[in-house]
Amino acid sequence: MQTKHFFSDPNQLVLAALHSLTLTNPSLALDSHNKIVFRRPDAPRRAKKVSVVTGGGSGHEPAFAGFVGHGLCDAAVAGTIFASPAAEQISRACIDRVPNDSGVLIIPNNYTGDVLHFGMATEKCRAAGIKTEFFAMNDDVGVGRKKSGKVGRRGIGGAALLLKLTGALAEAGGTLDEVYALAQFANDNLVSIGASLEHVHVPGRGAPEDHVAQDEVEIGMGIHNEPGSHRTKVDLVELVSTMLRQLLDESDKDRAYITRTPQDKFVLLINNLGGVSPLELSGLTYEVYRQLEANYQIKPVRVIQGSFLTSLNGLGFSVSLLKLSDKDVGAGQTMLQLIDAPAEAIGWSVPINPSTWENRIDTPVQLKDSNLDESQPSNMKLDPSVVKKVLGAGLQAVIKAEPEVTRFDTLVGDGDCGIGLKRGAEAIQALLDNPSPPLTDDIVSTVNRIVNVVEEVMDGTSGAIYAIFLNALAHGLRDQDTGSPQQATTEVWAKAIKHSITSLGRYTPAKPGDRTLIDALVPFGETLFAKHDPKAAAAAAQQGTESTKSMKASLGRSVYVGSEGDWIGKIPDPGAYGLSEFLTGLVNAA
Structure with a gap:
């Protein structure tokens, strides 16, 4: 494994790499604070164009910032190496760095952190009144259906093709609905598989303990060193x-994601994971093409080779096959026309047009930030004193329950659930005690202010889940605004909570029975919607929490931590217990 690097500070490396894109493509600008690469507002662009926003952890260059430019994406948001960017960064990109009057497609890869944070940003944009769609790209067959389970396929090299298709359709004048539908359709007809001779090394870190043996190759290794299907000689x-x-065997029900006929046309993408020489990559392309033609009678209509989505210095490559359709997918375009359409992005194979350099503008872009804490006022009313009394009671119940939640999570998790909930509850209580400016009777505004607190102080998966839920709750309340002042009654809250649970389901596969906080949240929401009885809903949440004692965890850290024999039948899910205590305290004070 190559562990020597020119940069020892990975954060400095990421920022330097992002800055370089504005030097090699003069149509781009950088918001360095939020690590957003975006198309300059003074560069030529189509009027009323749908904006495509992507992003993810750094270390996969040229993905994702290298795919920003005319004919491809409008902005990309970068995290640190192999870590998702924060929802605040993504929201800033969608609200302030790209035009959003015709809508925004948010399209990251399918990894838990990316789905949660990009999903949180999606709900924040929707709550702000921006028409927004979300799609998580997933093309990897290296881990089959049984192992990937509810999480689904990972996103790897084929993501470059999905970004090219959606970006080109948006540039051609496709509507948001058309661009979103194309992302889904193309993903359903896309398969990818990788192979690597060794793990990758992150600058500034020690070498990983696990190595691939000198005479072995790992088939299906993920782009963050995740294991694949197997190692072999x-x-x-x-x-x-x-x-x-693994890509094409239709009898393999664990991996058969596409079917084919002799008439089908394919695009072949050979992607360098970062450490393969151009000479060797060319030899790999030839061997893949030779076997496709000889053994599968597939002669790709386009063969694309290069580094599109890498894994730092990964000594490997991936193969992607995209099955094309000849139908009009929007704006009078076919999939092949969209693949062939010109794009001025460093990460794509077509070079920047001379006209872009001729139109170069050297003056820096003046960054103008809207205040994400503000939203349009609503007519949904609730007396601030009632909010302080009822919500405060729920928060105090969570704070009081922290020792028990921590005890449970020490036994079945990693021990931080109670502290995280208490930290969030205390921060929200501080907002209620000393709000500046004072809270008004606009309950949508109040919920949005609570969202900002949660996003700031609650980290980890539970923090993202609560933030997504609350953003969607604000949206659910606003959707019931009839234009005249109205009280936020139990019926109004029931509808909003139902909307929030549905929205949350877009970003987490957790369902009742998976031993998560969903086992308390869903019974509460369903009972409140059906009966409009808060105390019955709280009792349903308590019953759901109690049922988690006998469940085997299928999601969350409890899957990996703790011995089931020690706690099955005894310990409830800590997240569900904490939420249930909050809901009980809430309704008892109402």
């Missing part, structure tokens, strides 16, 4: 044969 011909079989 094979020569190149056998390796490519195995990879193509």
Whole structure:
């Protein structure tokens, strides 16, 4: 493994790399504070164009910032190496860095952190009145259906093709609905598989303990060193044969994601994971093409080779096959026309047009930030004193329950659930005690202010889940605004909570029975919607929490931590217990 690097500070490296894109493509600008690369507002662009916003952890260059430019994406948001950017960064990109009058498609790869944070930003944009769609790209067949379970396929090299298609359709004048539908349709017809001879090394970190043996290759290794399907000793011909079989064997029900006929047309993408020489990559392309034609009678209509979505210095490559459709997917375009459409992005194979350099503007872009804490006022009313009394009671119940939540989570998790909930509750209580400016009777505004507190102080998966839920709650309340002042009654809250639970389901696969806080939240919401009885809803949440004692965890850290024999039948899910205590305290004070 190559562990030597020119940069020892990974944060400095990420910022330097982002800055370089504005030097190599003069149509781009950088918001360095939020690590957003975006198309300059004074660069030529189509009027009323749908904006495509992508992003993810750094270390996959040229993805994702390298795909920003005319004909491709409008902005990309970067996290630190192999870590998702924060929802605040993503929201800033969608609200302030790209035009959003015709809508925004938010399109990251399918990894838990990305889905939660980009999902949180999606709900924040919707709550702000921006028409927004979300799609998580997932093309990897290296981990089959059984192992990937509810999380689904990972997003790897084929993401470059999805970004090219959606970006080109948006540039051609496609509507948000058309661009979103194309992302779904193309993903359903896309398969990818990777192989690597060694793990990657992150600058500034020690070498990982696990190594791939000198005479072995790992098939299906993920782009963050995640394990694939297996390690094996094979020569190149056998390796490519195995990879193509995982892509195309329709009898393999664990991995058969596409079907094919002799008439089908394909685009082949050979992607360098970062550490393969151009000479060797070309040899790999030839071998893949040779076997596709000889063994599968597939002669791709386009062959694309290069570094599109890498894994730092990964000594590997990936193969992607996109099955094309000849139908009009929007704006009079076919999929092949969109693949062929010109794009001025460093990460794509077509170079920047001379006209872009001729139109170069050297003056810096003046960054103008809207205040994400503000939103349009609503007519949904609730007396601030009632909010302080009822919500405060729920918060105090959470604070009081912290020792028990921590005890539970020490036994079945990583011990931080109670502290996280208490930290969030105390921060919200501080807002209620000393609000500046004072709270008004506009309950949508109040919920949005609470969202900002949660996003700031509650980290981790539970923090993201609560933030997504509350953003969607604000949206659910605003949707019931009839234009005249009205009280936020139990019926209004029931509808808003139902909307929030539905929205949350777009970003987490958790369902009742998975031993998570969803086991308390869903019974509460369903009972409140059905009966309009808060105390019955709280009792349903308590019953749901109690039922988690006998459940085997299928999501969250409890999957990996703790011995089931010690706690099955005894310990409830800590997140569900904490939420149930909050809801009970809330309704008892109402």
